[in-house]
């Protein structure tokens with residue numbers, strides 16, 4: 001068994017856009033319902049945690065608790081949107097709806113389908129950031145100076161979680177088993193990535209672990225810095241980390257999926 | 264002289280799923296404009312063969328050319344001119360009938376206006392116009408199958424692959440599909456189908472093969488196959504040891520199938536006379552030989568997994 005086969009560079013074809021369009025069309029059929037969570041969730045979180053819980057919390061690094069968690073809410077939503085789209089969503093389309101089978105009976109090939117799914121997942125993340133950023137800004141919790149940069153960054157971060165999710169989708173024996181990565185990977189990340197309290201309060205080894213292995217820490221750092229209205233050179237290391245991880249998981253997810261679906 | 268190459272050509276085609284050899288070195292060709300059938304018991308390897316022709320399942324070894332192109336190297340080009348009705352319906356439950364077709368037309372780069380025109384025609388063709396805005400979930404089995412057929416025709420294919428197109432349909436729906444297939448054949452489309460309805464294959468197919476355990480066991484025109492394998496007629500009698508003995512003595516070609524004996528013959532009257540005189544038998548049924556007789560003779564009565 002050679003590991004090289006999991007790292008073959010996949011072909012990328014513009015036809016992946018057709019798969020993206022298919023998912024967009026379905027999304028638009030329920031557009032109001034789909035826009036509700038990213039609109040409502042930050043409001044609820046900010047009310048409960050930012051202003052409710054925040055009343056008992058002193059400032060963190062010179063900002064109010066609400067201001068501290070507001071960017072993290074966007075980061076978490078970026079993670080959730082694409083991860084769940086490319087795990088449960090893709091699995092349902094692949095296994096139950098046989099959508100992939102139908103598509104590959106046309107000039108599209110499986111690489112196009114998976115790439116379309118991944119970019120659609122990233123788009124879901126971007127849409128969430130697009131809705132949430134103004135809502136949070138309306139609470140006065142975002143400095144607008146670099147806020148626009150959050151949107152394209154959400155696409156990159158979303159793509160990373162789409163690719164990671166797709167790897168699990170390729171490996172899971174059934175849909176129930178997707179609960180494991182959701183529970184053991186996504187939920188801890190939701191809590192321990194500098195989202196609701198600064199990473200610095202954790203023991204140092206855990207901090208290093210988080211920075212090395214928890215993608216959300218980097219996404220939180222970038223979005224938080226941008227939301228505070230600054231653009232630091234140190235963000236470059238986070239962006240490079242995310243880029244490299246995205247490339248690796250993109251290639252890996254593609255090869256895992258090909259191995260699963262081409263029999 | 265212009266030689267017309269076959270639309271599909273397979274030589275020594277093999278498909279292996281880890282331990283199991285699903286298709287075991289089959290060779291066949293399908294000519295342009297032909298209706299070609301694949302018959303065989305469950306698990307014979309029909310769907311596997313269809314999937315290789317559709318370029319979605321890579322062959323293990325052998326040669327497979329579609330439209331004169333290697334199926335493993337030119338998937339996109341081949342699929343562009345091919346329509347597929349898969350064994351299992353895979354309509355998009357997120358879309359209505361119209362949206363299903365509209366969305367599918369995009370995969371073939373059909374421009375929107377052209378697509379709408381074709382969708383209109385195809386919905387008429389498969390008699391689903393009234394259902395245009397229904398969700399696919401709400402369609403009956405026959406309607407779904409017709410919609411899948413319409414979807415397979417969106418790109419004006421030169422070749423259509425149908426894997427059990429009439430499975431689970433009532434006689435009316437089945438006849439409707441047959442009609443449509445005949446019409447398509449008349450307009451020059453090459454059709455490859457698999458089916459378990461042997462009367463269907465006998466009526467529709469110009470040529471067919473019977474597969475079993477991944478191998479082709481017989482190939483030819485339905486009428487010719489029946490003549491070669493069975494003869495023109497069949498006489499059925501109840502199974503009694505004395506009759507078996509009597510038949511053995513006369514050297515007839517027969518098969519014991521449960522509590523009946525099936526006798527294959529080109530001259531049914533001769534057999535019935537012989538049976539009533541020599542074996543003193545009077546309860547006999549004489550009928551035309553069918554493809555079903557061939558099928559059961561060649562693949563046996565045993566149920567497949």
Ligand SMILES: Nc1ncnc2c1ncn2[C@@H]1O[C@H](COP(=O)(O)OP(=O)(O)OP(=O)(O)O)[C@@H](O)[C@H]1O
Pocket residue numbers: 263280283284285303304305306307308309310311312350
């Ligand atoms: N993806 C797969 N992995 C492993 N084995 C498979 C796979 N697909 C089919 N097989 C096996 O290959 C053999 C041929 O299957 P195939 O689906 O081609 O049969 P078929 O002739 O279409 O049967 P049916 O009439 O039931 O549709 C069967 O033994 C089947 O179990």
Ligand SMILES: [Mg+2]
Pocket residue numbers: 309310311350426
């Ligand atoms: Mg089959």
